[in-house]
Amino acid sequence: MFKYNNTGYEHNYHDNMFGGPMSFDVFNPHVDYKVSYFREDVGLNSFYPLSFRFPSWMNIKKYNFKGYFRRGELFYYIHQQMLARYTLERLANGLPFVEAFSYDKPIQVGYNPRIAHFNGEALLARPDDYNLKYSPNSLYMQLAKTAELRLLDAIDYGGFWNAYNGGATTLKISTLRDPAFYNIVVRIVGLFQKLKSHLPFYTSKDLKFPGVSVTNFEVDKLVTYFDMFDFEVTNGVAVSHPKDYIDYKYYASQFRLNHKPFNYKISVNSDAAYDGIVRVFIGPKYDSEEKIMTLNQKRMAMVEIDRFPVKIAAGQNVFERNSKESPIFRPDAESFRSMYERIDHALKTNEPYYINERVTCGIPERLQLPRGWRSGYPYTFTVVVMPFDHKEDHPEEMICGTNKLYDHRPYGFPFDRPLMDTFFNVPNIFFKDEMIYHKDDVEVNRAN
Numbered sequence: 001m002f003k004y005n006n007t008g009y010e011h012n013y014h015d016n017m018f019g020g021p022m023s024f025d026v027f028n029p030h031v032d033y034k035v036s037y038f039r040e041d042v043g044l045n046s047f048y049p050l051s052f053r054f055p056s057w058m059n060i061k062k063y064n065f066k067g068y069f070r071r072g073e074l075f076y077y078i079h080q081q082m083l084a085r086y087t088l089e090r091l092a093n094g095l096p097f098v099e100a101f102s103y104d105k106p107i108q109v110g111y112n113p114r115i116a117h118f119n120g121e122a123l124l125a126r127p128d129d130y131n132l133k134y135s136p137n138s139l140y141m142q143l144a145k146t147a148e149l150r151l152l153d154a155i156d157y158g159g160f161w162n163a164y165n166g167g168a169t170t171l172k173i174s175t176l177r178d179p180a181f182y183n184i185v186v187r188i189v190g191l192f193q194k195l196k197s198h199l200p201f202y203t204s205k206d207l208k209f210p211g212v213s214v215t216n217f218e219v220d221k222l223v224t225y226f227d228m229f230d231f232e233v234t235n236g237v238a239v240s241h242p243k244d245y246i247d248y249k250y251y252a253s254q255f256r257l258n259h260k261p262f263n264y265k266i267s268v269n270s271d272a273a274y275d276g277i278v279r280v281f282i283g284p285k286y287d288s289e290e291k292i293m294t295l296n297q298k299r300m301a302m303v304e305i306d307r308f309p310v311k312i313a314a315g316q317n318v319f320e321r322n323s324k325e326s327p328i329f330r331p332d333a334e335s336f337r338s339m340y341e342r343i344d345h346a347l348k349t350n351e352p353y354y355i356n357e358r359v360t361c362g363i364p365e366r367l368q369l370p371r372g373w374r375s376g377y378p379y380t381f382t383v384v385v386m387p388f389d390h391k392e393d394h395p396e397e398m399i400c401g402t403n404k405l406y407d408h409r410p411y412g413f414p415f416d417r418p419l420m421d422t423f424f425n426v427p428n429i430f431f432k433d434e435m436i437y438h439k440d441d442v443e444v445n446r447a448n
Contacts, residue, residue, distance in 0.1 A: 095288055209386055218265045219265075232250065234249055237250045268316075282302070
């Protein structure tokens with residue numbers, strides 16, 4: 001019986017016994033262990049460093065970054081969506097929204113990365129209730145606090161900091177593992193939302209698509225499960241001879257969240273032919289106390305799971321999609337060994353080498369759905385259909401996918417700013433609650 005805790009994947013081998021060093025009942029006063037499977041996901045942690053299209057060290061003029069003027073908004077949206085997805089996973093496990101990081105309060109949840117740098121030096125662990133007053137980075141903390149106050153003053157009268165601490169948050173490849181990272185992100189997102197709060201609400205006029213209405217959303221039964229994933233770690237193991245990398249293979253195993261592929265249909269009625277773009281979101285229905293949330297309360301937990309252009313004909317239209325078609329998510333990347341062996345085989349046999357399409361951007365498609373419950377857990381799906389006037393003038397503005405999906409609306413539209421629920425009662429925006437179920441992998445395989 002596997003039990004996760006806030007230091008990563010750990011389990012008590014004897015589920016009928018109490019206590020011991022692996023027992024969270026005795027050892028762990030926090031409940032963040034419930035979502036460690038999400039934070040520790042290898043594929044998710046690989047996505048994060050690749051999601052930044054405009055690194056701070058690149059020269060924008062030399063590399064002709066056309067979309068650079070929206071770099072700040074792109075940075076915000078990546079983190080806001082990551083936080084929203086993490087929030088859905090927390091709510092599925094009965095945990096509340098993440099609290100904002102505080103400069104003046106201890107960090108309650110400790111974290112032990114249990115990983116090392118390439119030189120073998122371990123990343124530092126952080127104990128529970130870590131008091132920032134005694135941190136060697138106190139100077140950086142004060143600078144960050146001062147910069148934040150200046151930003152707030154500028155917003156009212158109308159960044160992100162990365163202080164080296166030797167822990168998991170100092171490396172992009174391991175940042176998502178640390179629970180404290182999400183506390184920091186809440187604070188960062190809050191700064192952007194402070195700016196957004198000065199913008200007017202979207203009115204019904206802003207949100208309408210005259211002549212177009214979404215009449216239905218149908219989706220297959222949604223099922224999540226955990227599977228055991230083996231990933232090769234040979235490159236990280238020291239060997240005596242280079243030939244050993246060919247003769248030996250080393251693997252590590254990790255439980256990870258997955259879901260069955262699903263199809264859905266969107267029914268749209270129109271009075272004429274139009275070009276449109278469809279956005280599909282998934283968000284919570286209840287908070288951690290099982291209270292129904294208003295649209296404004298849950299907008300920051302709305303995760304965009306698909307976006308695609310459509311040709312809307314006059315009359316009734318039905319658009320069908322598969323979960324694997326989403327440009328926001330991607331399958332597991334080809335391993336280095338697989339690529340190496342295919343190239344080596346082609347060279348030795350003089351056979352052609354076919355290049356697989358290399359997708360470097362996207363959240364792992366396994367994480368498109370948050371975890372369900374055995375009896376089913378409700379989530380709210382939102383379909384937004386808007387007019388689409390595509391102009392290819394900023395090809396680098398999309399987080400993932402192609403510039404053909406960009407419609408010059410703000411990232412996260414229409415949930416990017418505070419809203420009035422009543423203004424969203426327009427025909428081209430459709431809400432529907434759907435249940436997500438969770439099963440054992442044995443049950444899923446048996447069903448297949």
